[in-house]
Amino acid sequence: MILSDHYIADEPYYRPVGDEITLFEAAYAMRLPVMLKGPTGCGKTRFIEHMAWKLNKPIVTVACHEDMTASDLVGRFLLDANGTIWHDGPLCLAVRHGAICYLDEIVEARQDTTVVIHPLTDERRILPLEKKGELVRAHAGFHLVISYNPGYQSILKDLKESTKQRFCAIEFGYPEAEVEAEIVAHEAGIGPDAAALLVTIGERSRNLRGHGLAEGASTRMLIHAGQLLKHGIQLEAACRIALILPITDDTDLRGALCAAVAACV
Amino acid sequence: MHALRNTRLPEDGAAPAANPAHGGIGRWEVSSFARFGGGDRFDTLERQLAYFGTALWGLAPLLRVAAADPDGGQRRTSFSGPTILAPATFRGYSGAQGRHLYLAALAHVQAHLHHGGRRFPAGSLKPMQIALISLIEDARVEHLAMRGLPGLGHYWQPYHVAEPTASPTAASLMARLARALIAPDHADPDGWIAKARRLFFEAEPEWHDPANSRRIGGLLGNDLGQMRLQFDGLRHVVEPVYRDDNKGLWHFERTGDEAADDDALPLPARLEPDDGKPPQSGSPPDDADKVRLTPIDPEAGIPIARYPEWDHLIGAARLDWTTLVEYQPALGDAGPLALLLHRHHALLERMVGVIQPARISRSTRLRRQPDGEEFDLDAALTATIDQRTGLTPDPRIYTRFERRMRDLSVLLLLDGSRSTNDRSPVSGQRVLDLEIEAAALLARALERSGDLFAIRAFCSNKRDDVRYYRIKDFAEPHGALAEQRLAGLAGEYSTRIGAALRHAGAELALRQSYRKLLLVITDGEPSDIDIADRKYLVEDARHAAHALARDGIDVFCIGLDGEGENYLHRMFGARRVLHVDRIEKLPECAAALYVRLTT
Numbered sequence: 001m002i003l004s005d006h007y008i009a010d011e012p013y014y015r016p017v018g019d020e021i022t023l024f025e026a027a028y029a030m031r032l033p034v035m036l037k038g039p040t041g042c043g044k045t046r047f048i049e050h051m052a053w054k055l056n057k058p059i060v061t062v063a064c065h066e067d068m069t070a071s072d073l074v075g076r077f078l079l080d081a082n083g084t085i086w087h088d089g090p091l092c093l094a095v096r097h098g099a100i101c102y103l104d105e106i107v108e109a110r111q112d113t114t115v116v117i118h119p120l121t122d123e124r125r126i127l128p129l130e131k132k133g134e135l136v137r138a139h140a141g142f143h144l145v146i147s148y149n150p151g152y153q154s155i156l157k158d159l160k161e162s163t164k165q166r167f168c169a170i171e172f173g174y175p176e177a178e179v180e181a182e183i184v185a186h187e188a189g190i191g192p193d194a195a196a197l198l199v200t201i202g203e204r205s206r207n208l209r210g211h212g213l214a215e216g217a218s219t220r221m222l223i224h225a226g227q228l229l230k231h232g233i234q235l236e237a238a239c240r241i242a243l244i245l246p247i248t249d250d251t252d253l254r255g256a257l258c259a260a261v262a263a264c265v
Numbered sequence: 266m267h268a269l270r271n272t273r274l275p276e277d278g279a280a281p282a283a284n285p286a287h288g289g290i291g292r293w294e295v296s297s298f299a300r301f302g303g304g305d306r307f308d309t310l311e312r313q314l315a316y317f318g319t320a321l322w323g324l325a326p327l328l329r330v331a332a333a334d335p336d337g338g339q340r341r342t343s344f345s346g347p348t349i350l351a352p353a354t355f356r357g358y359s360g361a362q363g364r365h366l367y368l369a370a371l372a373h374v375q376a377h378l379h380h381g382g383r384r385f386p387a388g389s390l391k392p393m394q395i396a397l398i399s400l401i402e403d404a405r406v407e408h409l410a411m412r413g414l415p416g417l418g419h420y421w422q423p424y425h426v427a428e429p430t431a432s433p434t435a436a437s438l439m440a441r442l443a444r445a446l447i448a449p450d451h452a453d454p455d456g457w458i459a460k461a462r463r464l465f466f467e468a469e470p471e472w473h474d475p476a477n478s479r480r481i482g483g484l485l486g487n488d489l490g491q492m493r494l495q496f497d498g499l500r501h502v503v504e505p506v507y508r509d510d511n512k513g514l515w516h517f518e519r520t521g522d523e524a525a526d527d528d529a530l531p532l533p534a535r536l537e538p539d540d541g542k543p544p545q546s547g548s549p550p551d552d553a554d555k556v557r558l559t560p561i562d563p564e565a566g567i568p569i570a571r572y573p574e575w576d577h578l579i580g581a582a583r584l585d586w587t588t589l590v591e592y593q594p595a596l597g598d599a600g601p602l603a604l605l606l607h608r609h610h611a612l613l614e615r616m617v618g619v620i621q622p623a624r625i626s627r628s629t630r631l632r633r634q635p636d637g638e639e640f641d642l643d644a645a646l647t648a649t650i651d652q653r654t655g656l657t658p659d660p661r662i663y664t665r666f667e668r669r670m671r672d673l674s675v676l677l678l679l680d681g682s683r684s685t686n687d688r689s690p691v692s693g694q695r696v697l698d699l700e701i702e703a704a705a706l707l708a709r710a711l712e713r714s715g716d717l718f719a720i721r722a723f724c725s726n727k728r729d730d731v732r733y734y735r736i737k738d739f740a741e742p743h744g745a746l747a748e749q750r751l752a753g754l755a756g757e758y759s760t761r762i763g764a765a766l767r768h769a770g771a772e773l774a775l776r777q778s779y780r781k782l783l784l785v786i787t788d789g790e791p792s793d794i795d796i797a798d799r800k801y802l803v804e805d806a807r808h809a810a811h812a813l814a815r816d817g818i819d820v821f822c823i824g825l826d827g828e829g830e831n832y833l834h835r836m837f838g839a840r841r842v843l844h845v846d847r848i849e850k851l852p853e854c855a856a857a858l859y860v861r862l863t864t
Contacts, residue, residue: 069635079657200414207323210614212316256316259368263321265416 003097006058014043014050015183017175024051027168033121033144035164038172041218043183044147047172048102057141058099060090064109070116074129086132095120095127098141106146107159114163120144121166174206174219183219188226197264198222198229201239204260205247212253217243235265305363307351313364314351314371321414322375327607329600341503342370344513348604349374355506369420369507373403376410376417377513382475384516392498393435393489398482399503399511400439401465404446405478408469422448424505429454435489435496440504442485457492461485566590566732572767574728577804587728587764594722594734597753599745602705609706615852616710623859624668625780637663668863672779674739675711675718678769679704680787681734682724685756687788689825691846696788696825697756702848703823704786705751710855712743717778720747721769722754725761727795732758733768739776759793762836763805766820770813781818782862788825790832806836821858 027034028051036044045061052059062073075089094101106114119126125138146167148159174180177199185195199222206216225242229235244257307314307330318326331343331350340352351370358366381402387395411417425447427440438457445453445462453459464484468477489496503510567590574586606613631637633644641664648658685697692699704720711718720736734754737747766785773781791802810820822837824844833842840861843854 067635076660079652079655081655204320207320208316210611211319211325252313253316255364256313256320259313259317260320261416263372263414263416263420265419 003058003060003093003099006060006099007056008049008053008059011053012046012049013186014046015175015179015186017179020047020170020172021051021054023168023170025055028055028143031125031143033117033146033167035167035169036145036147036172037150037169038147039174039215039218040149041220042172042174043219044172045102045104048100048145048147052100055100057143058094058097059102060094060099061102061104062090063104064106064113066108066110068109068113070113071131073113074116074127075132077131086129091117091120092127092129092136095136095138095142098139100143100145103144103146106148111160111163114160117144117146118162118166174202177203180219180222184222184226187223189230190226194229194235195226197235198225198239200264201225201243201261204264205243205257208253208257212250213247215247217247221246236261305354305359305361305367307353307367310364310367314367317368318371318375321372322379324378325607325610326371326375326378327604328371329603341506341508341510342374343510344374344377346513347378347607348600349378358506365420366424366507369424370509372410372417372420373407373507374509374513376406377402377509380406380409380473381514385475385479385514387515387517390483391486391490392501393496394483394486395515396439396496396498396501396503396511397486397489398479399514400443401446401461401482401485402475402478402514403508403511404443404465405472405475407447409472418447421507424507425451427504433494435494436501436504438489438494443504443508457485457488460488566592566730569733570768570771572764574763575805575808577800578798582808587731587761589731589733589764589768591733591735594736594750595753595755596746596749597751599748599752602701602748602752605702606705606709609702609848612849612852613706613709613713616706616855617713619852619856620710620714620716620859623671623863625671625673625859625863627670627672627779628666628668629670630664631667632664633659633661634663634665635661637665639664671716673716673782674773674776674778674780675716675782675784676769676773677704677707677718677720678765678783678785679720679722679736679754680724680760680762680785680789681722681732681754681756682758682760682788682792683756684760684789684792685825689846697754699825699845699848700786700788701751701754703825703845703851705748706848706851707784707855708737708743708747708751717776718743719772720751721765721772723762723765724756724758725764725793726758727793728761728764731761731764731768733765760787760789760791761793761802762787762791763802763809766806766809766813770809770816770818770820773818774816780862783813783818783820784858785820785822785837786825787822787833791836803832803835810837819862821861823854 024034024047036047038044049059071089073089073091075087075092077084078087079085088096091101091103093099103109103117116127119128120138120142121144125142127136127138128134129136148169175183177196180202181192181196181199184190184198185192188195202217202219202222205213209216221243225238228238228242233241239261240258244254244261248254248257311328311330315326315328318324318328326349327347329348329350330353331340340355342352343350349371351367355363355366355370385398385402390398407417407421425440425444427437427444429441430437433441433455438455441453441455442458442461444451445458446465449462449466461481464481468481471477568588569591570589571585572587572589573582573584575582632641634641641662644659644662648660648662651658679700681697685695685700687696688694689696689699708718708720717739718737719739722734722736723732725731734750736750736754737743741747762785766783769783773783790799791806792799793802796802813820820837820841822833822842824833824842825846843857845851845854
């Protein structure tokens with residue numbers, strides 16, 4: 001089977017924070033395209049992997065970037081010794097074989113690339129392959145999911161209105177402190193006290209969002225710090241290399257964050 | 266207080282080892298403090314302190330440096346409303362110790378701001394009672410702050426070093442009490458302190474209510490009064506050194522200036538006795554008295570240039586018709602402006618978000634692109650050769666031009682004429698205030714984006730006295746001085762805009778930037794007392810703007826008057842006029858401006 005590598009064998013850990021699983025299942029049942037919104041490292045990708053596992057669906061993930069062209073998504077003719085041969089892109093694969101297609105960080109892609117998903121996201125559910133002269137009708141199992149980080153710094157980089165309005169959206173944020181501590185403890189394999197402390201520290205850096213930092217420390221970063229703790233690194237060093245140094249190069253900010261971390265312990 | 270020099274503060278200013286309660290996750294050693302440096306003076310530490318305060322409480326502290334204490338006494342931090350005044354240095358604390366003390370002091374004041382209530386009415390309380398209530402309140406807010414952030418204790422406790430002495434004084438007892446309340450495992454034999462400690466910790470469930478500080482402090486004050494201990498309210502200095510002077514906690518009646526106490530610059534760092542007199546405010550800050558923009562002495566202005574003026578009736582320019590005279594801008598009080606900008610922090614962030622990504626420069630050729638307007642000949646040849654030899658060709662065979670860098674000079678030209686004193690029909694705000702606010706916000710956003718910019722203001726008193734003020738130069742960093750000059754603008758005289766445009770354009774023409782932007786912020790129709798024809802100055806300004814456009818200078822106008830469309834459009838062109846009637850619209854306006862500049 002072509003997409004057999006795209007099934008997720010083991011259950012990815014996901015701690016629901018609201019009714020997002022129910023909502024997603026309903027959207028999936030109706031095959032409504034879904035947009036996952038939220039800051040980086042808050043669990044969007046983990047959520048979709050968990051859902052793919054739960055629904056027992058193959059998932060095709062595409063990390064979007066600004067040099068990505070429509071043919072990177074749809075497919076292109078390549079040359080071989082005998083002439084040209086068509087090669088399906090990831091989106092086309094998912095459409096033909098009924099997978100979940102997950103376009104990660106869709107705003108990074110250029111707007112002319114993004115519009116190729118339009119015919120797939122309304123009741124037509126088709127993907128025209130212009131160069132090949134083929135019209136691919138989506139497999140009944142095909143489901144399109146995109147992720148989107150609505151930073152306020154991206155006023156000039158936003159989805160087209162016509163793209164936005166084709167999706168249902170599920171909003172993600174950093175979970176409540178207790179829930180986040182539970183997640184950090186589980187993922188890093190550390191005790192609940194240490195995890196709660198890391199979450200308190202994380203909140204300090206999130207307070208600086210928009211006041212020097214573009215984003216505060218994400219849940220993913222807190223898990224990294226926890227994993228370092230688990231490995232025997234001292235808390236100070238773990239916070240420094242996992243939470244402070246990666247997010248800023250400003251010495252004043254680093255000094256302030258370091259001092260704020262000391263105030264939490 | 267000099268005993269504090271012997272504090273048990275570690276050499277590198279690090280917080281002491283962690284509370285064993287968090288065992289199992291390793292000792293906390295902030296040896297990395299020294300690594301991040303930052304000095305021991307307020308001016309070098311200010312940014313770091315602001316970040317620290319924001320990180321802890323989620324609210325950016327409004328920090329100011331306090332005026333030097335005229336009697337050279339030991340200085341303390343102080344706060345009044347949201348404004349926090351810190352001394353320029355803490356004497357006797359250098360290097361990492363200085364930094365540690367500033368962090369501790371800021372954390373303490375912010376604990377007040379976060380957990381404190383309304384100001385206590387001083388009423389007829391004695392100075393000793395005021396000092397004691399303040400002390401209990403200090404301990405209360407610190408304990409509340411430590412509930413969420415237990416590490417704050419390590420910032421504060423090293424400064425509590427008071428030990429029992431043979432002959433206690435009121436001041437020494439208070440210092441010991443402060444220590445006993447913040448370090449509950451510290452033993453003190455004194456009965457009064459034991460009682461205070463019992464009262465304080467019995468009230469723990471009600472710590473959220475500041476009234477408890479008032480109650481406990483009042484009781485303790487009576488006891489201390491009965492001990493017949495001397496207390497010198499005039500010379501009393503709050504101990505330990507990181508605590509603030511407690512002025513921000515009290516509301517002294519009969520001072521008459523209580524209405525202003527939220528925004529006013531606070532008083533110097535010394536607790537005043539409540540003797541019925543208003544607190545002495547020491548020497549007023551240098552910039553406090555608002556001076557009128559225009560010097561009384563006309564000789565203070567220096568004529569610097571003559572410019573022609575366009576007469577639309579004769580269809581020709583009158584040569585050397587106007588004289589541009591440069592005046593020293595007056596300094597105003599930038600305090601309220603800073604407070605305003607502080608409130609508009611989110612707006613500033615949005616503006617920076619709009620301005621920063623705009624690419625304004627000469628376009629550069631990008632080779633080997635997957636798409637573009639033209640073939641990249643080298644890449645196309647390689648691809649064809651690959652194809653002929655049976656290899657997979659690289660599809661990136663195009664070139665295109667793109668703007669990647671940023672090379673822009675901006676001159677903000679502000680209208681300082683009398684009509685800016687009018688109130689806006691939309692918001693009721695004085696137009697000049699809106700103009701100053703908008704300029705200050707734009708300036709901060711430009712500074713953050715790294716664009717070169719200058720600020721000028723103008724007004725006119727007939728054709729031989731077009732007044733021009735240099736608020737900020739291109740080479741000068743945008744800082745407190747420029748904001749004081751902005752705040753010092755006072756709307757006076759008339760609006761002979763053409764001459765000012767020509768001079769600003771001449772200044773911009775000297776800049777070596779790819780794009781040059783002249784941004785005029787004005788409220789209304791140009792006028793001058795020697796001109797009766799309403800069209801005359803409009804046509805002259807239009808002529809000047811056209812001439813600048815021919816020289817490659819982009820002239821845009823931000824109109825603050827909603828009704829000014831007709832003549833502003835006539836002067837600058839409809840596409841180059843943006844309307845802002847509320848400060849909240851400024852980010853949209855900046856976005857529109859940069860979009861028009863880049864397309």
